[in-house]
Amino acid sequence: MPRPADVPIPDSPQYPYPIITDYCEIVCGFGRGSSELGIPTANVQFNELPDAIENLPLGVFFGFAQLAESGPGDVKNCQRPDGTRVHFNFGQRLAESDLNVLPVVLSIGLNPFYHNKAKTVELHIMHEFKHDFYGAKVKFSILGYIRPELDYTTREALIDDIHTDIDIAKSVLSKPQYAKHSSF
Ligand SMILES: Cc1cc2nc3c(=O)[nH]c(=O)nc-3n(C[C@H](O)[C@H](O)[C@H](O)COP(=O)(O)O)c2cc1C
Structure with a gap:
C-alpha cells in the first residue's frame, strides 16, 4: 500500500537519474x-558531489554504493556535540564482502525530526557490517526518488517509515531495469 507521500517510481531510471558520484570521504x-x-x-559532504545532487528535492532516494579503503590516512578523530569521540579507521576493517556494490537508500535534507540547520547527505547501505568505516571512501549512484522528507511526532514513526523506504528500495533495485545499474 503506497503511503500518501510516496512518489510513483518509473519502470527504469528517468532523467536526471542515474546520477553517479566519484569516490568521496x-x-x-x-x-x-x-x-x-x-x-x-x-554521511558525505556536498562539496565532493556532482552539482546535480544539489538540485534534487529534499527527501529519500535509492541507488547503489561501493566502499573502498582510504588508508593509511592521517589519524583523525571527531567529537560529536554530545562529547562522544569518533575514531576514523579509513575503512581498514572492511571485509571483502563489504566492498561489493551494495544497494543503498539515501536521505538528502534537513532531517526535520531532528531540526538540523544544514542539509546533509546520508547513505544507509543495506548490508551487515561488522565494523564502522569512518574515513573510508564511497562512490554511489542515485537511481530514483521515493518520497519527500517528513516530520514525525514519534521516533518510532520515523523508524517505521525508514524501514518501509528500505523495503521499497530493495524491491525496485532488484528489478532488471534498475539492477543493471549495479556496476559503475
Ligand atoms: C532512508 C532514510 C529516510 C529518512 N527520512 C527522514 C525523514 O523523513 N525525516 C527526518 O527527519 N529524517 C529522516 N531521515 C534521517 C534520519 O533522521 C537520520 O538518519 C538521523 O537523523 C541520523 O542522523 P545522524 O546519524 O547524522 O545523527 C531518514 C534517513 C534515512 C536513511
Whole structure:
C-alpha cells in the first residue's frame, strides 16, 4: 500500500537519474542513526558531489554504493556535540564482502525530526557490517526518488517509515531495469 507521500517510481531510471558520484570521504554525522534509530548512515559532504545532487528535492532516494579503503590516512578523530569521540579507521576493517556494490537508500535534507540547520547527505547501505568505516571512501549512484522528507511526532514513526523506504528500495533495485545499474 503506497503511503500518501510516496512518489510513483518509473519502470527504469528517468532523467536526471542515474546520477553517479566519484569516490568521496565518509565523514562524521551526529551518530543518531546508529544509536537512536538502529539504522546507521554514512554521511558525505556536498562539496565532493556532482552539482546535480544539489538540485534534487529534499527527501529519500535509492541507488547503489561501493566502499573502498582510504588508508593509511592521517589519524583523525571527531567529537560529536554530545562529547562522544569518533575514531576514523579509513575503512581498514572492511571485509571483502563489504566492498561489493551494495544497494543503498539515501536521505538528502534537513532531517526535520531532528531540526538540523544544514542539509546533509546520508547513505544507509543495506548490508551487515561488522565494523564502522569512518574515513573510508564511497562512490554511489542515485537511481530514483521515493518520497519527500517528513516530520514525525514519534521516533518510532520515523523508524517505521525508514524501514518501509528500505523495503521499497530493495524491491525496485532488484528489478532488471534498475539492477543493471549495479556496476559503475
Ligand atoms: C532512508 C532514510 C529516510 C529518512 N527520512 C527522514 C525523514 O523523513 N525525516 C527526518 O527527519 N529524517 C529522516 N531521515 C534521517 C534520519 O533522521 C537520520 O538518519 C538521523 O537523523 C541520523 O542522523 P545522524 O546519524 O547524522 O545523527 C531518514 C534517513 C534515512 C536513511
